Amino acid sequence: MDAIVIGAGIAGVSLAYELSADREVVLLEAESSPATHTTGRSAATWIGSYGPPIVRRFAAESLPLLLDPPFETDGPVATPMSCLWIGINGRDDDVRRLAQDTGSTLVDGAEAERLCPVLRPGAVAVAAWDETAKDLDVMGLHQGYLRAFRARGGTLVTSARVVEAARDGADWVVTTTAGDVFRAPLVVNAAGAWGDIVGAVFGAERLRLEPRRRTIFQSPTRADLTGVPFTAGIDDGFYFKAEGDTVLCSPQDATLQEPGSPRPDELEIARAMEAVNEVTTLGLRSVRTSWAGLRTFAPDGNPVVRWDEKAEGYFWFVGQAGYGIQMAPALARHGAELIRAA
Numbered sequence: 001m002d003a004i005v006i007g008a009g010i011a012g013v014s015l016a017y018e019l020s021a022d023r024e025v026v027l028l029e030a031e032s033s034p035a036t037h038t039t040g041r042s043a044a045t046w047i048g049s050y051g052p053p054i055v056r057r058f059a060a061e062s063l064p065l066l067l068d069p070p071f072e073t074d075g076p077v078a079t080p081m082s083c084l085w086i087g088i089n090g091r092d093d094d095v096r097r098l099a100q101d102t103g104s105t106l107v108d109g110a111e112a113e114r115l116c117p118v119l120r121p122g123a124v125a126v127a128a129w130d131e132t133a134k135d136l137d138v139m140g141l142h143q144g145y146l147r148a149f150r151a152r153g154g155t156l157v158t159s160a161r162v163v164e165a166a167r168d169g170a171d172w173v174v175t176t177t178a179g180d181v182f183r184a185p186l187v188v189n190a191a192g193a194w195g196d197i198v199g200a201v202f203g204a205e206r207l208r209l210e211p212r213r214r215t216i217f218q219s220p221t222r223a224d225l226t227g228v229p230f231t232a233g234i235d236d237g238f239y240f241k242a243e244g245d246t247v248l249c250s251p252q253d254a255t256l257q258e259p260g261s262p263r264p265d266e267l268e269i270a271r272a273m274e275a276v277n278e279v280t281t282l283g284l285r286s287v288r289t290s291w292a293g294l295r296t297f298a299p300d301g302n303p304v305v306r307w308d309e310k311a312e313g314y315f316w317f318v319g320q321a322g323y324g325i326q327m328a329p330a331l332a333r334h335g336a337e338l339i340r341a342a
Helices: 010-019 053-067 092-102 109-115 138-151 192-201 266-279 328-341
Strands: 003-006 025-028 078-080 083-086 105-108 126-130 134-136 155-157 162-168 171-176 181-184 186-189 210-220 230-233 239-243 246-250 289-297 304-307 314-318
Touching: 003 010, 003 181, 010 025, 010 138, 010 186, 010 314, 010 328, 025 181, 053 078, 053 134, 053 328, 083 092, 083 109, 092 105, 092 126, 105 109, 109 126, 138 155, 162 192, 171 186, 186 192, 186 328, 192 289, 192 314, 210 266, 246 266, 304 328, 314 328
Parallel strands: 003 025, 003 186, 025 155, 083 230, 186 314
Antiparallel strands: 078 134, 083 126, 105 126, 162 171, 171 181, 210 246, 210 289, 230 239, 239 246, 304 314
């Protein structure tokens, strides 16, 4: 092969697709099916006003490709959805800065209540309105990338956890738990929370990646959810959005966690329900279902898209920090450009 990409979440499949335009690429996934962990547990949104500047840049560059993917999908990947950032807990100035930095519309409390009918009167003094936000079909995007990758001749191998790697001349020789051996001059680490663990097998530098748990839950409500936008506290205390006859909500927790399948944090769920009920009339009382995923951060909070400083022919594509879906198309093209430039 020309390239081995490790990890078949949205990061791995998007970069593998880009590289497969002119290379023979094999995509190795440790689990029995791709998108088992973070990608399959995403809240599925594109919000241009969300995240640090570099994330907003790649998200903006990705939007045209999400609206009109360069490959066939089963339906629209991105559909209209508005976002309201609300000022609570004395964070009104942060809302004002967000509106100024991102071009969102600054609104007062009365307008915020009109835009989000479930807000309690007087609970919010200022908010930022982002009507460019989109609801994403995460698995539709992932499957579209995967089908297009295969159509270009790419190979996906599941249940293929990397256990050994050695440099042989200009190539890496990689062995999986199944005993399969792959050879290629280029290895891409897109293993997410397992990035440092995989990197150690190759003798690569340690990035000190931080997998952090994010809990999500659905609660029933008797409130009318008509017109309720994606609504988030500027203090990262919670977000919620209408989903059918329920409210999809997250406490936006970010607790350090070992790589694996995290369990939702019941205490964080209770805290988020209380916080949401303080500022809305949703009256959340019970949980219909809950789950958790891992968001993996590099120390500086920015994605790591570069060559390793120790291991030859080894490229990092990790640390998307929970923004990986909304910036996947542009970030993958950027990574492929860096690889080809070398």
